[in-house]
Amino acid sequence: MKNLLISCVLGFAALGAQAQFRVEVSGVGMTQIPIALSALRGDEQSPQKMASIVQADLERSGQFKILDTGAGLDESSRPDLAGIRQRGADALIAGSVTRLADGRFDVRFRLWDSVRNQDLGGQSHAVLAGDLRLAAHRIADFVYERLTGDKGVFSTRISYVTKAGSSYNLWVADADGENAQSALSSPEPIISPSWAPNGNQLAYVSFEARKPVVYVHDVASGRRRLVASFKGSNSAPTWSPDGRSIALTLSRDGGSQLYVMDANGGEPKRLMQSSAIDTEPVYTPDGRTIYFVSDRGGSPQIYRVSASGANAERVTFSGSYNISPALSPDGKWLAYVSRVNGAFKLHVMDIATGNVSAITETTADENPSFSPNSRLVIYATLLQGREALMTTTLDGRIKARLAGQSGDIREPDWGPVQK
Structure with a gap:
């Protein structure tokens, strides 16, 4: 869970600021x-x-x-x-x-x-x-x-985070990982970047205030605004499909709970009353439902609830530890990370049928995000001792590695098609 995996950020290896990427495609469709x-x-x-x-x-x-x-x-x-x-x-x-x-x-x-x-x-x-x-x-x-007949997404952008020495960087790059531009450099960790639906802004969590707070960053100008700096932890921001609201996890009232607030700031509204840890919210494309991670059943599983906060129901039943939900823009697929025999593997669920497929052979997969046309998933993983970005088709048959030449990368999020 994003707000519970902060320690993972502290282990990044150094990445040169000008590191280039190469695309290595494997598999046959x-x-x-x-x-x-x-x-x-x-x-x-x-x-x-x-x-x-x-x-x-x-x-x-x-x-x-x-x-x-x-x-x-x-x-x-x-x-x-x-x-x-x-x-x-x-x-x-x-x-x-x-x-x-x-x-x-x-x-x-x-x-x-x-x-x-x-x-x-x-x-x-x-x-x-x-x-x-x-x-x-x-x-x-x-x-x-x-x-x-499907929309191409090669001219879209991705974001990700690196750590070089004592500096953390939030990067914006082409969808193939090339042409990376630093959007923010900080001596403190940056996590959970999330693209706004217009493709012009990123919400993210920064620790520069010595605690996690949420900013919204204008990519073109570099200007940003503080959105959530409440008592306790402010984490895991995600945008509503219309770009007007942000769902996030706050511990202001004790325990990590889901809230929804205006994207420009203001007073957040608590989504549910729960004694469990609820985190990692993500909206369905129609904005009517929020998927999230909760340990209310004893271990982290993925649930969904109406955007008004009523009738939460469990979604994942296979495996005892399921986190990092991502929904495809067409609303048909749920990607998430499941712990299997101690390994963290990317899974994809057909939401209509509930059928689940494990689509990777790696053991440290993180942070899946769908391409805007719902045909690919980008995720971070560990390959040969290094963090790397990967893309995969939904059946797992074609994978491409976007590997930095001199370091490690984390926290990918795939931006929308800009209009």
Whole structure:
């Protein structure tokens, strides 16, 4: 439970402030769309290798298998789609990167369906060098949506926390972990970052006041406001779907209990009367229900209660220790961490049926968070003695490691699609 796992934060290993990430994809999906990805004309002169970024995005989703067509294709002419089909590819991505006179880069691409012999459209982006990665993520979003019908999420952002020496940092990065920017540096622990629904703000817990208090941080400006600094512990903030309220855990009245308050601050309203420890609230997408962790049955389990505080009911029954609930944006899936024979493993529940699957082989999984399209889960875990960020498909078949080169990372949260 977030407010009970504070000691875990104190064990972070050092991470260099400029550490880069690499994506390592493992596993094979049940069905994957084979796509031919031509090397973008001019890509070798670009500060960012656009085709490689697009390929990594698509492979990480678990939906695609990338085939290399070699060089020589761009968006300007219709390719030999019959030949592409003969090579086993159902679709082709071709494009170009051109440096403009004003220093910007003109990025163009087109997507072709080689099965139906159709032009599926394309895009062009005139961007500064610093926005080339974003342009590549938008290409991957376009391809993903056209070929699957689901919204692409590669141009979204994630947040996470690191500790470097005696400094804690709250980072905002691209969904693949690259292009990380420090949102906050502090000599005291930072935990539980939570994205606002608008994708512009983060709520988090800081210990700089020598006790846990909740701030809301504007990502673009760096300005922040203190939201909860009541007597005792203030922890585990989460936003309501409309962004107007924050649910959190307070011990102001003795014991850790759930409260709801205005996102701008003010007097919190206690959700339930309970003698148990209640923590880690998370809203359902419709805002009508809050899932949370409680030991009211003797051990930590996941419960749900109406947003008004009535009729709490238990959700998890398999295992004696279940924490860290995360709900998919489509409302169909619950991810959580369960202790199994002393190991902490990521599980996913089909909420409609109650069926549960353990989807990892690691033993120290933490803090799951769904992608905005509900197709992936990001989580922290321990690999080869190091903390690392991972993404996984809901069936656990495709995993990608986003590993810092020189240290450890924790507390991931996946931001929404910004409108």
